[in-house]
Amino acid sequence: MAATKVIIAGCGIAGPVLAMFLKLKGYEPVIYERLAEPTTLGLSLSLQPNGLRVLSLIPGLLEKVAGQDLDAFALYSILPEDETLIAWSDQPTTYRELYGHPMKGVRRPAFHHTLVEHAQSQGVKIVWNHQIISLEQRDDQVVVGFADGATDVASFAVGCDGLHGNTRICLFGEENADYTGLTQTGGISPKPDFLTSKGRHPMTDLFGDGAHMIYYEVNDSQVSWALTRREPEAKETWRHIDEHMQEEFKEHGPCASWPFAGKEVAKSAERIVKYGLYDRPELKVWHKGRVALLGDAAHPTSPHLGQGANQAFEDIYHFVRLLVKHNPSAADPSTAILHAAFSEYETIRIPRASALVTGARKRGDNRVVHGVEERKKRNEKIREHWSNEAAVAEEYKQLYTQPFFGQSEI
Template sequence: MVATKVIIAGCGIAGPVLAIFLKLKGYEPVIYERVAEPTTLGLSLCLQPNGFRVLSLIPGLVDKIVGHDIDALAFYSVIPEDENLIAWSDLPTTLRELYGHPMKGVRRPAFHRTLVEYAEGQGVKIIWDHQLVSLKQHDDRVVVGFANGTTDTASFVVGCDGLHSNTRICLFGEENANFTGLTQTGGISPKPDFLKDRHPMTNLLGDGTHMIYYEINESQVSWAVTRQEPEAKETWRHADDRMQEKFKEHGPCSNWPFGGKELVKGAEQIVKYGLYDRPELKTWHKGRVALLGDAAHPTSPHLGQGANQAFEDIYHFVRLLVKHNPNATEPSADVLHAVFGEYETIRIPRTSALVMGARKQGETRVVHGIEERKKRNEIIREQWSNEAAVAEGYKELYTQPFIGQSEI
């Protein structure tokens, strides 16, 4: 019997993981990616217990991930009137003990390469340099058109093509991404002496500026500085030499304590990008085509849940395919409608709340003025003063997805 073919648009972080699961369940996924080769762009991401729980269902994958476990959260104020440690939490260690999975910093290009190589090792076909531009739906198939004039056909299509998703445009039309009013400037740097034998995710809080950093391997740290600034496009290209030198020598963190200045000055390359999200969609599918990950619910990075929520999407998407189409045969329109509808019912409320939460978190970390800065610092002190209450507050986030409700 010929396996049911599925076209996945996008070979970023979500696309290969979805393809691996589909392959393991008897489908024949084919990934089409607009760029010509695996990207070296991007800085890092933090895998969290909910995302790790999904990845751990793929045999042997977690052991291949190169990164560094985070064992604590640290908050330092760098404002003159309150320059000190304002909160320290062992939450990441507690989470690992409670849920069996760590928080781990990974360098994005290395993590991406691991996912691509694992997918290819499972027999997943990845076709590079093919940008999806059209979808023609029929009763039993979808014909996908690409910018180079070629086409392909599959039983159904999943758009994993990110913030600038052409799949989303084909389904629901053009729309503008929402600039959050914040930019980030970031880089990868040698581990500063300040960290020594500690491995926290560190937050430095200044006047209208927030810096976060964490280890991504034994010798390197990824960092990002958030500020309120005019819009800067999300290109992920390196800044020019003049801008990089200016940021290192005269930028807002160039003299910060607690490891800040060492990281900024030690970066080989610095990138700058705007932070965006999109309006909430009421539905993520139309006919035989559905959206997943950033294509459905792009978010700003302040909760570190972008990739982790994509993995939750994948878990439920595949679980529901198994539930409604257990033999992985060519699904009818009714079967897909049931799968996609139940998937949306579960996922839209959760992801919408996290998108709003991420935006709020970013805004509250970059306040201006003495009184607002003091207020921010006191809120953080109070929030993180009770370790048990903090862990309980994160329970709803990190106990999902509910693996026990149905195996996939």
């Protein structure tokens, strides 16, 4: 008997991971991607213990993931009236022992290529240059239509096509992405002497006047950085700004004189990109009939908690776990079986994802305050928060002990 076919929309970060899990469980996934090849766009990701725990269930994958383990949090004020270390935490050194995995900085294009190549080595079919524009649901299948007029048929489909994907539109109609009011300007730069002198690998935050920079290592010789500011809307294209604007930013931009390596990483960037930060209105359900959403297609988030990809991996874990629970044979499932699995998946995931989307937006807003008094209040709140080590440890425990509910296998 032929394996049950599943169409996955999108070959970004989530799509290949979902496909590998479905393949392991006896399904026949096919990924359709609108781009013609794996993208080189994007800067970096912070893979955290909850996300790495899910990836570890795919045989042979984690040892291929190149990156840098991060072993501290360092937070600095770059304000003239308060130019100092605000807080330092060694808690990341405990993550491997406590949660089984560290926090790891990776370059996004390299990580994406690793996922694509590993999925293909496991027999996952990826069809490039095919943009999904329609979904026709029938009693026992889904007919997927593409921009070039072609169609394909599967038992069910999953939208992993991100913030701007069509799967969500096909299910729930057009809606505007919500601009958060913040932009990020960022790049990849040589590792600064400031980090080399410490002999450590901290995730570093710099807090200024109406601006916040974060940088962290993504390999032995490079850091990824992003500067967040409140500005007029800038589209999320992830394309680099022109050479004149790059030079202007390096020489006269807001971090051109920042201490603690802020100036150094901005001036030495290979290229600089700028993009707006968006999320979308909360959905009450993530599926309709035989089609479900996960990752950014379901709950796009701003990056200030570093949980975007990690939450997509949690989605995948529960999606596949519940699919196995309700359809253990991996036979062609009825719509009723899919509804049961998808509904339980939503019950678990929507509250957690929604809370983290809200938390990410709040953290972004709190980082970029203006005015002397507001800046002082922000810095003092940061000091107070990080001085309570037990509370910080509990916060990360709540984040990183997911998603397994006391078990590690799907």
